[in-house]
Amino acid sequence: xxxIFVYLEIEDGIxxxxxxxxxxxxxxLAKQLNCKLEAVAAGSKLDGIGAQVFPYGVDVLxxxxxxxxxxxxxxxxxxxxxxxxxxEKPQIALMGATSIGRDxxxxxxxxxxxGLTADCTSxxxxxxxxxxxxxxxxxxxxxxxxxxxxxIVATIVNPDCRPQMATVREGVMKKEIxxxxxxxxxxxxxxSKYVADTDFVVEVIERHMEKSKLNIKGxxxxxxxxxxxxxxxxxxxxxxxxATLGGEVGASRAAVDAGFAEHERQIGQxxxxxxxxxxxxxxxxxxxxxxxxxxxSAMIIAINNDPKAPINAIADYVITGTIEEVLPKMIKYxxxxxx
Amino acid sequence: MSFNIVVLAKQVPDTRNVGKDAMKADGTVNRAAxxxxxxxxxxxxxxxxxxxxxxxxxxxxxxxxxxxxxxAEIIRESMYRGADGGYLLSGxxxxxxxxxxxxxxLACAIRKMGKIDLILCGRQAIDGDTAQVGPQVAEKLGLPQxxxxxxxxxxxxxxxxxxxxxxxxxxxxxxxxxxVITVNGSAxxxxxxxxxxxxxxxxxATPTEKQEKGDDYTDFYDARPYLNITEWGVNDIEHDIQWLxxxxxxxxxxxxxxxxxxxxxxxxxxxxxxxxxxLIKELIANHTIG
Numbered sequence: 001x002x003x004i005f006v007y008l009e010i011e012d013g014i015x016x017x018x019x020x021x022x023x024x025x026x027x028x029l030a031k032q033l034n035c036k037l038e039a040v041a042a043g044s045k046l047d048g049i050g051a052q053v054f055p056y057g058v059d060v061l062x063x064x065x066x067x068x069x070x071x072x073x074x075x076x077x078x079x080x081x082x083x084x085x086x087x088e089k090p091q092i093a094l095m096g097a098t099s100i101g102r103d104x105x106x107x108x109x110x111x112x113x114x115g116l117t118a119d120c121t122s123x124x125x126x127x128x129x130x131x132x133x134x135x136x137x138x139x140x141x142x143x144x145x146x147x148x149x150x151x152i153v154a155t156i157v158n159p160d161c162r163p164q165m166a167t168v169r170e171g172v173m174k175k176e177i178x179x180x181x182x183x184x185x186x187x188x189x190x191x192s193k194y195v196a197d198t199d200f201v202v203e204v205i206e207r208h209m210e211k212s213k214l215n216i217k218g219x220x221x222x223x224x225x226x227x228x229x230x231x232x233x234x235x236x237x238x239x240x241x242x243a244t245l246g247g248e249v250g251a252s253r254a255a256v257d258a259g260f261a262e263h264e265r266q267i268g269q270x271x272x273x274x275x276x277x278x279x280x281x282x283x284x285x286x287x288x289x290x291x292x293x294x295x296x297s298a299m300i301i302a303i304n305n306d307p308k309a310p311i312n313a314i315a316d317y318v319i320t321g322t323i324e325e326v327l328p329k330m331i332k333y334x335x336x337x338x339x
Numbered sequence: 340m341s342f343n344i345v346v347l348a349k350q351v352p353d354t355r356n357v358g359k360d361a362m363k364a365d366g367t368v369n370r371a372a373x374x375x376x377x378x379x380x381x382x383x384x385x386x387x388x389x390x391x392x393x394x395x396x397x398x399x400x401x402x403x404x405x406x407x408x409x410x411a412e413i414i415r416e417s418m419y420r421g422a423d424g425g426y427l428l429s430g431x432x433x434x435x436x437x438x439x440x441x442x443x444x445l446a447c448a449i450r451k452m453g454k455i456d457l458i459l460c461g462r463q464a465i466d467g468d469t470a471q472v473g474p475q476v477a478e479k480l481g482l483p484q485x486x487x488x489x490x491x492x493x494x495x496x497x498x499x500x501x502x503x504x505x506x507x508x509x510x511x512x513x514x515x516x517x518x519v520i521t522v523n524g525s526a527x528x529x530x531x532x533x534x535x536x537x538x539x540x541x542x543x544a545t546p547t548e549k550q551e552k553g554d555d556y557t558d559f560y561d562a563r564p565y566l567n568i569t570e571w572g573v574n575d576i577e578h579d580i581q582w583l584x585x586x587x588x589x590x591x592x593x594x595x596x597x598x599x600x601x602x603x604x605x606x607x608x609x610x611x612x613x614x615x616x617x618l619i620k621e622l623i624a625n626h627t628i629g
Binding site: 105116159299315320322 | 352354437438439442466467468469470471472473474475477478479483484485486487500505506507508509510511512513514515588589590591592593594595596597602603605606607608609610612614615616618619620622623627628629
């Protein structure tokens with residue numbers, strides 16, 4: 001009762017990074033609230049899940065093993081969580097802001113009449129005072145998220161309804177093993193007690209999941225381009241520099257919307273959050289929504305022909321010049337000096 | 340045989356062009372200061388609805404939107420592109436709704452419409468980016484859902500086959516109607532306004548709008564029932580007041596902050612060969628690169 005639950009996303013028997021990141025966050029929230037961290041795995045052939053998640057400090061792991069639960073469909077997974085939550089009454093439930101989590105979360109929250117905040121960028125514990133009702137709530141989950149196109153940051157609370165639900169995008173939280181040898185308790189669920197046969201109304205006929213070929217999140221060096229790069233053709237220069245330095249190419253939302261780069265390269269609140277060793281921002285003006293996704297980079301170089309671009313404020317080095325001028329020089333002098 | 344489609348649509352502030360007076364002192368959005376537009380992904384949903392309408396004999400497409408009086412604009416906009424009409428759900432009882440209270444109100448309105456075969460809506464709205472209302476309406480109505488639809492591939496004997504666009508792939512799924520389908524921005528764009536339909540419907544109006552025009556127009560509208568946009572208030576739908584508006588919203592906004600980033604002390608360089616080479620040498624020396 002009153003614990004923190006994380007819904008695990010599983011593909012090919014592997015727990016997704018986003019879930020491990022949430023377990024890491026859940027672990028620290030559980031410590032603060034002095035409660036347990038519990039995880040739910042739903043799918044088939046789940047024998048290997050425990051070994052993957054216990055090192056993150058999972059006290060209790062629920063396994064719902066049924067071949068009908070993979071691939072994911074909305075209603076069976078909803079019923080499983082709704083009925084489990086009715087029994088266990090968690091205070092907090094977290095899931096990834098992914099294709100699955102954003103399909104499942106709202107449905108579960110509606111069935112339980114509990115508030116859900118999508119795409120949180122930070123989760124904290126704190127107090128809330130309802131001045132109208134004259135009530136003070138202790139130990140609520142602050143669900144902090146950008147709103148309104150990233151121009152404001154809102155702190156949302158669910159004072160009266162449980163669980164307090166939130167989704168978080170992959171890469172926003174850090175994943176960190178707590179104790180490699182820790183082993184929690186495993187509970188095998190009787191799926192038929194939680195999910196009705198009539199829930200299986202949508203059938204997956206075909207499925208093509210691509211392993212993401214890109215690993216922007218894990219790349220120590222990112223060369224990123226914005227609308228100011230000017231064209232998909234000019235983006236080739238970024239690819240060349242990234243290849244020379246051993247990095248990846250990222251892009252701002254404006255550049256992706258303009259068709260200069262693929263969607264999966266998008267960095268920012270609505271894309272991936274990155275923390276590389278070096279971030280080279282080319283022709284990026286520095287909209288809040290982009291900065292929020294890269295501001296924790298260890299070093300930032302901004303290349304822009306506008307000396308007043310907002311991104312310059314958070315950059316360690318500001319080079320005023322055009323992409324066509326600066327990038328070839330960087331490639332040339334790296335080749336010359338790196339040997 | 341009838342086939343009734345409802346498209347859930349929202350008029351949203353254009354958050355892609357936000358000015359300084361966009362927020363009120365209490366932290367809420369000053370919608371009056373922003374251009375109001377048709378939520379982009381709801382237009383993708385409308386296009387899917389119109390495609391089905393042209394394939395299925397006797398199919399109808401109606402818009403349902405919740406919002407202030409001026410939200411009737413997007414119903415008219417839908418009619419210019421081929422929708423049959425629409426419903427505006429409006430009233431102060433709905434104010435302050437979070438996604439759950441919004442979904443409850445929409446679900447009550449859909450129930451009132453009678454036999455509905457398919458509910459389509461955009462994946463998410465650009466003012467909140469939550470993607471919650473579609474699935475929550477489905478849950479409130481006890482219907483199945485298919486999210487992130489890119490294309491409706493087939494519809495036969497009340498079975499619908501849909502291609503879904505996921506973050507890391509594609510799925511083809513099949514389910515039984517009635518259901519809720521949310522449409523992804525990668526689906527085909529909505530067709531433009533049709534000139535004849537725009538002429539035909541440009542005076543379509545809600546009762547409130549007709550009142551503003553005055554009594555002189557009573558006969559005009561009586562003779563043209565197709566110009567009537569239905570307007571429902573809280574008393575037109577069967578509801579439990581506690582699930583509407585603020586009281587029906589489990590989430591509360593504790594605080595709103597403007598986003599500010601701490602500025603660093605930056606080193607300014609020119610694009611000259613010397614300065615670029617010095618920078619590269621420095622980065623190699625401190626092992627940032629190489």
